[in-house]
Amino acid sequence: MRHTATASAPDTAAPATGGRGVPLSAFERETLAVFVGLARAVGLPKSYGEIYGLLYASAEPLNFGDIQERLGLSKGSVSQGLKALRAVGAVRLAEPDGGRTRDYFQPETELRRLVGGFLQESVRPHLDGSDRRLAALRTHLLAEPGSAARRKILQTRHDKLVRWHKQGRAVLPWIEKFLG
Amino acid sequence: MRHTATASAPDTAAPATGGRGVPLSAFERETLAVFVGLARAVGLPKSYGEIYGLLYASAEPLNFGDIQERLGLSKGSVSQGLKALRAVGAVRLAEPDGGRTRDYFQPETELRRLVGGFLQESVRPHLDGSDRRLAALRTHLLAEPGSAARRKILQTRHDKLVRWHKQGRAVLPWIEKFLG
DNA sequence: GCCGATGTTCAAGAAAAAATGAACAATATT
DNA sequence: AATATTGTTCATTTTTTCTTGAACATCGGC
Numbered sequence: 001m002r003h004t005a006t007a008s009a010p011d012t013a014a015p016a017t018g019g020r021g022v023p024l025s026a027f028e029r030e031t032l033a034v035f036v037g038l039a040r041a042v043g044l045p046k047s048y049g050e051i052y053g054l055l056y057a058s059a060e061p062l063n064f065g066d067i068q069e070r071l072g073l074s075k076g077s078v079s080q081g082l083k084a085l086r087a088v089g090a091v092r093l094a095e096p097d098g099g100r101t102r103d104y105f106q107p108e109t110e111l112r113r114l115v116g117g118f119l120q121e122s123v124r125p126h127l128d129g130s131d132r133r134l135a136a137l138r139t140h141l142l143a144e145p146g147s148a149a150r151r152k153i154l155q156t157r158h159d160k161l162v163r164w165h166k167q168g169r170a171v172l173p174w175i176e177k178f179l180g
Numbered sequence: 181m182r183h184t185a186t187a188s189a190p191d192t193a194a195p196a197t198g199g200r201g202v203p204l205s206a207f208e209r210e211t212l213a214v215f216v217g218l219a220r221a222v223g224l225p226k227s228y229g230e231i232y233g234l235l236y237a238s239a240e241p242l243n244f245g246d247i248q249e250r251l252g253l254s255k256g257s258v259s260q261g262l263k264a265l266r267a268v269g270a271v272r273l274a275e276p277d278g279g280r281t282r283d284y285f286q287p288e289t290e291l292r293r294l295v296g297g298f299l300q301e302s303v304r305p306h307l308d309g310s311d312r313r314l315a316a317l318r319t320h321l322l323a324e325p326g327s328a329a330r331r332k333i334l335q336t337r338h339d340k341l342v343r344w345h346k347q348g349r350a351v352l353p354w355i356e357k358f359l360g
Numbered sequence: 361g362c363c364g365a366t367g368t369t370c371a372a373g374a375a376a377a378a379a380t381g382a383a384c385a386a387t388a389t390t
Numbered sequence: 391a392a393t394a395t396t397g398t399t400c401a402t403t404t405t406t407t408c409t410t411g412a413a414c415a416t417c418g419g420c
Contacts, residue, residue, distance in 0.1 A: 026320040031341075037313070041303075041306050045407080045408055056341075057337070064366070065366085074410045075367070076369080076412095079367060080408095083368085101419095126217065157237070161214070161236075167358075171359070174358065178347075179351070225377080227379070253380090254379060254380045254381065256381070256400085259399085
């Protein structure tokens with residue numbers, strides 16, 4: 001970490017992006033932008049993208065305080081962001097180096113792991129959730145009123161939906177392999 | 181459409197989900213739920229999922245008024261939703277049948293087209309946007325200060341990022357083919 | 361065992377996204 | 391052409407999501 005200025009900071013007009021410590025270089029800012037965009041595209045909060053981006057643009061591991069200072073984020077955001085990013089395997093602890101007492105963080109830079117973690121943590125659950133819904137659907141379909149023809153069509157639709165689901169599941173491992 | 185009750189409706193306490201016309205059947209509600217979930221997972225508004233879901237659960241094509249009534253959505257939402265869904269190729273016009281004057285809508289039910297349209301309309305643009313960013317990054321990287329070792333690391337990171345990008349692009353057509 | 365330094369949790373505030381509705385356009389009907 | 395019907399646009403309101411900050415844990419050193 002750079003120095004104090006943690007709780008005693010006189011609220012020095014925190015600019016849009018960028019904390020009070022060492023300001024971000026052009027390289028860093030652009031890298032952040034890339035990952036913020038990516039995060040949003042994937043439905044993650046901007047701050048997560050910033051955190052990952054900062055780590056990615058950093059040759060050395062950073063600790064909690066570094067991240068907070070340089071990005072000008074609240075402790076809460078940094079804490080939650082790191083937690084989530086670690087959960088999907090996008091961020092890891094650096095090996096505990098000798099004298100250091102605080103945890104230092106590094107980005108996972110292998111695309112395969114990154115995507116794998118994301119699919120595992122974010123996509124799978126969705127698929128599983130739908131599984132239950134689809135089962136329920138099958139039941140309700142039987143109770144659906146209407147002509148035989150109508151029923152037939154809905155039947156077909158439902159079958160297709162189930163098939164989609166299976167295909168969806170099937171592509172995942174495939175994608176991972178492709179990126180390996 | 182069913183009947184009047186358009187502008188003259190006495191604001192009959194519109195329930196959470198469900199309009200004033202024919203209420204949704206269990207089958208329809210569950211189907212909606214599936215697609216609302218899917219929409220959210222993909223970053224689309226809930227209402228888009230509802231619209232597509234309703235069409236999907238419908239054996240016959242529906243028109244603007246049908247959709248608005250059954251879902252209890254505002255005209256604005258239905259209009260925008262249909263527009264967006266048509267833009268990604270998820271919804272199509274039913275062939276103009278004889279006497280009908282209004283447009284009737286149908287869901288696209290081929291997974292390949294659906295996903296293809298989405299990738300084309302939503303993912304591609306993101307990739308293209310990043311392309312420019314990455315170019316800028318390369319420039320800034322040269323201006324980045326620090327030791328040779330540090331520069332080397334950042335260089336590597338950046339190269340990896342560019343490679344990811346290429347791989348990302350490469351998987352897309354592949355996914356489409358897989359779902360064909 | 362107490363203190364200080366680090367981190368976490370979560371209620372409340374801020375920001376972003378989506379839905380609404382009313383004014384406006386377009387199209388069909390008479 | 392006038393009018394009624396259908397659909398679009400967009401400023402405003404509502405809802406959802408993200409961020410903040412302060413109270414509360416945890417851990418290491420003394």
